[in-house]
Amino acid sequence: MTGGVVSVWECRFGEMGLWIPAFAGMTERREVTMRIGSGYDVHRLIPGRKLVLGGVTIPFEKGLLGHSDADVLVHALCDALLGAAGLGDIGLHFPDTSPEFKDIYSIRLLEMTYHQLRDKGFSIVNADATIFAESPKLSPYREKMRETLARAIETDPDRINIKATTTEGLGMIGKGEGIGAMAVVLIF
Numbered sequence: 001m002t003g004g005v006v007s008v009w010e011c012r013f014g015e016m017g018l019w020i021p022a023f024a025g026m027t028e029r030r031e032v033t034m035r036i037g038s039g040y041d042v043h044r045l046i047p048g049r050k051l052v053l054g055g056v057t058i059p060f061e062k063g064l065l066g067h068s069d070a071d072v073l074v075h076a077l078c079d080a081l082l083g084a085a086g087l088g089d090i091g092l093h094f095p096d097t098s099p100e101f102k103d104i105y106s107i108r109l110l111e112m113t114y115h116q117l118r119d120k121g122f123s124i125v126n127a128d129a130t131i132f133a134e135s136p137k138l139s140p141y142r143e144k145m146r147e148t149l150a151r152a153i154e155t156d157p158d159r160i161n162i163k164a165t166t167t168e169g170l171g172m173i174g175k176g177e178g179i180g181a182m183a184v185v186l187i188f
């Protein structure tokens with residue numbers, strides 16, 4: 001978080017404003033608006049591909065198919081950030097027809113997404129994400145994912161939460177044909 005500590009909440013005429021000291025050491029305050037964004041993504045699992053989730057390579061017999069490394073968690077997070085900032089979606093900024101993004105490590109896309117938000121003066125409050133996967137077991141990689149994502153968006157790992165769940169064997173994710181992810185972020 002590049003802004004200061006939240007100090008006072010104000011509600012005026014039904015519109016919620018938030019006053020914060022602009023940066024540590026500054027006495028000036030500015031009014032900011034909290035903005036929320038959501039993202040969702042699914043990719044197909046196929047043999048012969050590396051499985052990358054949250055920027056972490058996970059040993060598994062299959063990997064996600066896509067133009068990039070197909071990191072669903074990172075893509076959902078990018079969409080949530082872009083959505084919160086009113087900047088469209090990941091396909092608009094990183095089209096899957098562009099050779100520039102072929103097989104790209106999606107953390108690079110997340111860094112570029114974050115830089116767009118930072119350039120517009122936005123700061124990240126927190127992100128919460130859920131991965132939908134029947135297998136492999138993801139809990140051993142959760143902390144490494146948090147650290148990797150946090151580094152890409154210049155925030156603390158404790159501002160990023162990652163959950164993983166199955167779909168109880170239902171649907172294409174339950175049959176192990178794909179992995180999905182959704183993410184919600186709050187920015188100001």
Ligand SMILES: [Zn+2]
Pocket residue numbers: 041042043066070071072075
């Ligand atoms: Zn994707």
